[in-house]
Amino acid sequence: MSRDESKLLYAESHEWVDLAEEDGKAVGTIGLSGFALEQLNDLVYMELPELGRELTAGEEFGEVESVKAVSPLYSPVSGKVVAVHEDLPESLEKLNDDPYDFGWIVKVEVSDTNSVESLLDHAAYQKQCAEAG
Amino acid sequence: MMNTRTVSGASFGLTIGRVISLATAGAAENMAIDQAILDSVTRTGVPVLRFYQWAQPTLSLGYFQRLAARSAHAQSEPVGCVRRTTGGGAIVHDRELTYSLTIPVPAGAAGPRSVLYQQTHASIADALADFGIHAVPFCRTGVEPRLESQNSQFLCFQRRTAEDLIVSGYKVLGSAQRKSRSAVLQHGSLLLCTSLYAPQLPGINDLLSTPVTAEQLVPQIVENLSESLGVEWREGSLSNQEIIDADQICRERFDSSLWTARR
Numbered sequence: 001m002s003r004d005e006s007k008l009l010y011a012e013s014h015e016w017v018d019l020a021e022e023d024g025k026a027v028g029t030i031g032l033s034g035f036a037l038e039q040l041n042d043l044v045y046m047e048l049p050e051l052g053r054e055l056t057a058g059e060e061f062g063e064v065e066s067v068k069a070v071s072p073l074y075s076p077v078s079g080k081v082v083a084v085h086e087d088l089p090e091s092l093e094k095l096n097d098d099p100y101d102f103g104w105i106v107k108v109e110v111s112d113t114n115s116v117e118s119l120l121d122h123a124a125y126q127k128q129c130a131e132a133g
Numbered sequence: 134m135m136n137t138r139t140v141s142g143a144s145f146g147l148t149i150g151r152v153i154s155l156a157t158a159g160a161a162e163n164m165a166i167d168q169a170i171l172d173s174v175t176r177t178g179v180p181v182l183r184f185y186q187w188a189q190p191t192l193s194l195g196y197f198q199r200l201a202a203r204s205a206h207a208q209s210e211p212v213g214c215v216r217r218t219t220g221g222g223a224i225v226h227d228r229e230l231t232y233s234l235t236i237p238v239p240a241g242a243a244g245p246r247s248v249l250y251q252q253t254h255a256s257i258a259d260a261l262a263d264f265g266i267h268a269v270p271f272c273r274t275g276v277e278p279r280l281e282s283q284n285s286q287f288l289c290f291q292r293r294t295a296e297d298l299i300v301s302g303y304k305v306l307g308s309a310q311r312k313s314r315s316a317v318l319q320h321g322s323l324l325l326c327t328s329l330y331a332p333q334l335p336g337i338n339d340l341l342s343t344p345v346t347a348e349q350l351v352p353q354i355v356e357n358l359s360e361s362l363g364v365e366w367r368e369g370s371l372s373n374q375e376i377i378d379a380d381q382i383c384r385e386r387f388d389s390s391l392w393t394a395r396r
Contacts, residue, residue, distance in 0.1 A: 012241050013314070045197040045220075063196075067247065067294065068221035069310035069317075070196050132241050 003100040005034070009116065010125035011058075011076040016100065019116065026110040028077045032064075034099045035129045040066040046089040048105065053081045055108060057115035062105065075108065078115040083107035150180035150362075151369035155351050160191035160215040160226070165383035167233045168218060169375045171311060171318040178237040178315070180364050184351050190227040190330050193217045195289070195309065199396045205287040209330045216393045219309035219320060222289035227328035228336060230347040232257075232354070233320035236362070238312070246317050250296040250308055253319060256357035257306055258298055263353055264345045266337055268298040268305060290324065290334045298323075301340050323350075 008016040014036035017028040037043070045065040055061050055075040062073040084106050088095070095103045110116070120128065158166070163185055170181045190212045194200065196219060203210060209225050234253055238246065251270070258268040271278070272295035286292045289307045298306035308321030324336035325347065338344045355366050371379070386392045 014241075047197075065195075065197050065220040067250075068195075068219065068308070069246070069312060070218060070220045071312040072314075074314070128241050132239070 005100050006122040008100070009076065009119040009121060011074060011119060012128065013074045015074060015076045017076045017116075017119065019110070026113060027082065028079065028108045028110050028116075029104050029106075030076060030108060031099055031103045031105050032073070032095070033125070033129075034096075037096050037099050037103075040064065040071070042066055043092040043095060046092060046105075048084050048086070048089065049081050051081055051084055054111075055079060055081065057112070057118075073105070076115075076119055077108055077110050078112040079108040079110040081106050082109045148180060148364050150182060150364040150366050152355055152366040153181065153183040153369060153371065155184040155186065155230075155347060157186045157188050159188045160193065160213060161383050161387035162379070163187065163231070164193070164215055164217060164387040165379040166371065166375070167235075167318055167320055168382050168386070169371075169379035170233065170235050171313055171316055172378060173372065173375050174235040174237060174316040174318075175313040180234070180236045180362070181369075182235075182355065182358060182364075182366055183233045184347070184354075185231050185233070186229070186347065187226040187231070189213060190225065190328060191215055192330075193224050193226060194393075195219065195221045195223060196311075197396065198223060198287075200394050202287050206331075208332060212330050214393055215387055216395065217309070217320075219311045219318065221307065221309040222292050223287050224289045224307070224322050225328050225331035225334070226322060227330060228324070228326040230323045230325060230350060231320060232323070233318060234358070235316060235318045237316050240315060246310060246312075246319070247296070249310070249317065249319055252361045253308065253321070253358065254296050254298050254306060256361050257323060257350075257354055259357050260350050260353035261298075261300075261337065261345075264341075264349070265343070266300060266341060266345070268300045268337075271295055271297045271299050271304070274299050274302075288331065288334070289322075290331070300337060303335050303340065305335075305337050305340075 014033045043066045047063045049061045057078045060072040061075045192209045192214045194216045261268045271293045297304050306323045311318045326336040326338045
């Protein structure tokens, strides 16, 4: 089933998160928004975090390179990394076509649901993107 | 000579920035100072422009390059190696002028700051024009970029991206970036003369009859970057905090073999 981008939450730094309950635990699936991927223009490298790493909301969890520019990825939520999309760094050319399904990067077991409150809904995120040009 | 200073883009209005005079340092120290400045601009929002050269010929790897890829370029094997935090290919830093420009970026800005590549390179092209050197961005040479030239070449100066400056068919200036949450560091190398350790790459003085020095170019570049970015550059130096940070970053990262060999 395809993810509906209008139902996702977004960080100001362009990561999306899809919150769902898995085995009674809150799990956030995280990726990069279509807008960000368009701006990044042809990713050539991506570095992923290790499984089990504890992240705090706003903390760097990976890095990408495009047009000789290295940019950090920031976790929108606090919690433990429970899954990593290991195939993604070798398939970056597919990301732009499918940022919300194939393009998931990590899954995080959310430890602090308060960290979600500062995230943007789709409408607010769209407004931010429009202002960023 | 065509004026290339026509790029519209980032402008700070009437902002004061700090320019740090041309100096020579070791490879790890140079990279650590740039990182300390990025951290500082992230905190303060005050732009910093810096010019430097390298105490010893050094190979710098792009952030994502593998150390083992050095074997692809035998001529540079005798020189030391440092890993940058910026992207792109490897550079033999020897007889060159290096600049770093670090500016604040708006919250929520995504992706590489293409305009910054354009503005900086246009300012350097105009400075070169004052010395009779006709440099143009690769995207305006009419040469089609070859896919294999983008990332498969080990050396940055054997790759081509749109804003690289080209003189007589040779790439003489390439730059790369590193973003933080609210700032971007862009540094780049202008080849002045061919290095013994990269003999296939001519510098501007190998393509000219009258040599130009880094000292001659810097004031002109500063003036052009003042105009194009809308920044009044004032002579300054590293702050005490930046010196302390750079020293720590140098020891923990750029001078560490673990960092260099991390890929």
